[in-house]
Amino acid sequence: SAVISQKPSRDICQRGTSLTIQCQVDSQVTMMFWYRQQPGQSLTLIATANQGSEATYESGFVIDKFPISRPNLTFSTLTVSNMSPEDSSIYLCSVEGTGVAGRTQYFGPGTRLLVL
Amino acid sequence: KQEVTQIPAALSVPEGENLVLNCSFTDSAIYNLQWFRQDPGKGLTSLLLIQSSQREQTSGRLNASLDKSSGRSTLYIAASQPGDSATYLCAVRISGFNKFYFGSGTKLNVKP
Numbered sequence: 430s431a432v433i434s435q436k437p438s439r440d441i442c443q444r445g446t447s448l449t450i451q452c453q454v455d456s457q458v459t460m461m462f463w464y465r466q467q468p469g470q471s472l473t474l475i476a477t478a479n480q481g482s483e484a485t486y487e488s489g490f491v492i493d494k495f496p497i498s499r500p501n502l503t504f505s506t507l508t509v510s511n512m513s514p515e516d517s518s519i520y521l522c523s524v525e526g527t528g529v530a531g532r533t534q535y536f537g538p539g540t541r542l543l544v545l
Numbered sequence: 546k547q548e549v550t551q552i553p554a555a556l557s558v559p560e561g562e563n564l565v566l567n568c569s570f571t572d573s574a575i576y577n578l579q580w581f582r583q584d585p586g587k588g589l590t591s592l593l594l595i596q597s598s599q600r601e602q603t604s605g606r607l608n609a610s611l612d613k614s615s616g617r618s619t620l621y622i623a624a625s626q627p628g629d630s631a632t633y634l635c636a637v638r639i640s641g642f643n644k645f646y647f648g649s650g651t652k653l654n655v656k657p
Binding site: 433460462470471472473474477519521525531532533534535536537538539541 | 577579581586587588589590591594596634636638643644645647648649650
């Protein structure tokens with residue numbers, strides 16, 4: 430299994446500013462995933478981050494808006510840049526690990542962001 | 546593109562009832578399917594994982610089934626309790642891709 434922590438757990442930000450979210454895993458993992466969950470919606474994958482290479486972004490998400498760092502095998506950051514109220518969401522970090530039943534996806538507790 | 550649908554969107558039942566949550570997906574070429582629980586304002590907790598070669602998995606009062614050919618999975622909760630109140634999400638991983646597609650969830654309320 431994998432234990433994931435995220436910082437901050439929540440924040441309230443002004444529009445036009447940027448927020449960097451940190452994700453720490455208790456074991457080394459190859460890929461880390463960043464998801465967004467807008468109010469009342471399901472999860473949408475923002476990007477996949479591999480250590481030592483550029484993140485791979487999903488359709489609708491760009492590096493200028495959501496720059497990602499992956500400096501080592503246990504840590505990643507996601508920055509939400511030039512925020513607007515539409516960026517108010519829960520941002521979740523995820524990794525894949527091996528559970529009892531096979532390859533399992535594990536999630537952090539999420540960062541709840543409110544943009545005013 | 547894989548589309549995942551969950552029915553119903555919301556469900557309210559009295560304590561002690563057995564219930565079934567449904568998940569359907571459009572592309573049967575899946576690697577696995579995972580059921581999660583999400584409490585309000587929190588992250589996701591994995592409940593059950595079914596590999597594409599499996600038909601069902603059980604954990605305590607939970608049983609998940611998978612029918613790849615029809616593109617369906619069900620999560621059966623026996624003897625529901627108020628503590629089961631949460632949103633339940635299913636996620637499908639496509640073979641050959643490290644990407645998961647999530648359904649929109651079923652919000653369950655179990656009344657004491």
